[in-house]
Amino acid sequence: MSVDDLERLAKLKDSGALTEEEFQRKKAEILSPGNSQDTASGPQSIEIWNPTAAANWSLLFSPIFGAFLQAKNWKSLGEQNKSKSSMLWVYLGCLIIFLVLIVPGLAKYGSGIGIIWLLFWYFTASKSQTKYVKEKYNDEYEKKGWFKPIIIAIGLIFSLIIVTAVFESTNKSGFNLSSDDPSVAMVKDGSLYTCKSHTVEELVNSFMGNPSWASGVSDSGVEFVNIEGDIMYANKEVRATLQLKINESEQSFEFQAIEMNGVPQNKMIANALLNKMCDSASQ
Secondary structure: OOOOHHHHHHHHHOOOOOOHHHHHHHHHHHHHOOOOOHHHOOOOEEEEEEEEHHHHHHHOOOOHHHHHHHEEEEEOOHHHHHHHHHHHHHHHHHHHHHHHHHOOOOHHHHHHHHHHHHHHHHHHHHHHHHHHHHHHHEEEEEEEEHHHHHHHHHHHHHHHHHHHHHHHOOOOOOOOOOOOHHHHHHHHHHEEEOOOOOOOHHHHHHOOEEEEEEEEOOOOOOOOEEEEEEEEEEEEEEEEEEEEEOOOOOEEEEEEEEOOOOEEEHHHHHHHHHHHHHHHHOO
C-alpha cells in the first residue's frame, strides 16, 4: 500500500475527476493484498488524453483544441491552477480569431499570427504537461479516445467557416463598414468629375431612394465610401451601390464602381448612370 497513492486518489476525488464509486473501487485496488505500488500508479490510476497527441492535433485544429484538452487533463491530474492557466490559452485563441475577423486589414496577417501563437503555446504550456506526465507516470496511464473531441472540433470549424462567410457577406465582400465619419462627410460635400456643378449628396438625394452612407476599409487597407439606394433601371427598381475610393493623403476621392443588386456594372453603364444622376440633380 502507498500513502502517496491514497492521497493522490483523494485529490482526484476532491477535484471532481473521480466519482465516489470510482474512488472507492480504486482505493480497494490499492488496499487489496498483493497489490504493489507499481500497479496502483499504473494504467488504472488515471485516464487522460495523450498530451503529445493533443499538441500534434493542434497543428490541424489550432492551439484552442490542444489547450482545452490539456486543461481537462490538468483537472484529472488534480492540478486546478494549471488547468485554469491552460484555459487562458483557449480564451486567448478565441480573442485572436475574433480580432482577425473584425479588425480592418488584420486578416492578411492571420497566418503569421496563428503560427506565432501555436509555437509559443507549444514550447511553453504544451511541453510542460508532456514533461509532467512523462516524469510522473512514465506514459503508463489509460488514454482517452480521440473520436469525440475530433468530431466536436470539426463541427466547430465548420461553424466558424459559416459565421465568417455570413460576416463577410454582411460587410459587402470584405469591407468593414462603419457609421458616418469624416470620410463620408468629405464625399457628401465633394463632387465627381462627371458632375462638378453638384455635390455627391445632391446627386444621391435626387436619384436614389432610401439612400444609406457608410465608410469601410478593404483587407488591403484601402478606404472606401459606399452609397446604397433604390434606383429605376430598365423600368425596374433595383438596389444600387455606388463605391468611391478615398485618397486620405490628398483628402480627395474618385469613382470606383457601381453594382446593381450585387452585380458589378461595366464602365459604359456606370458612366450613363452617373450622367443620369447629374441630370436629375439639375432639374
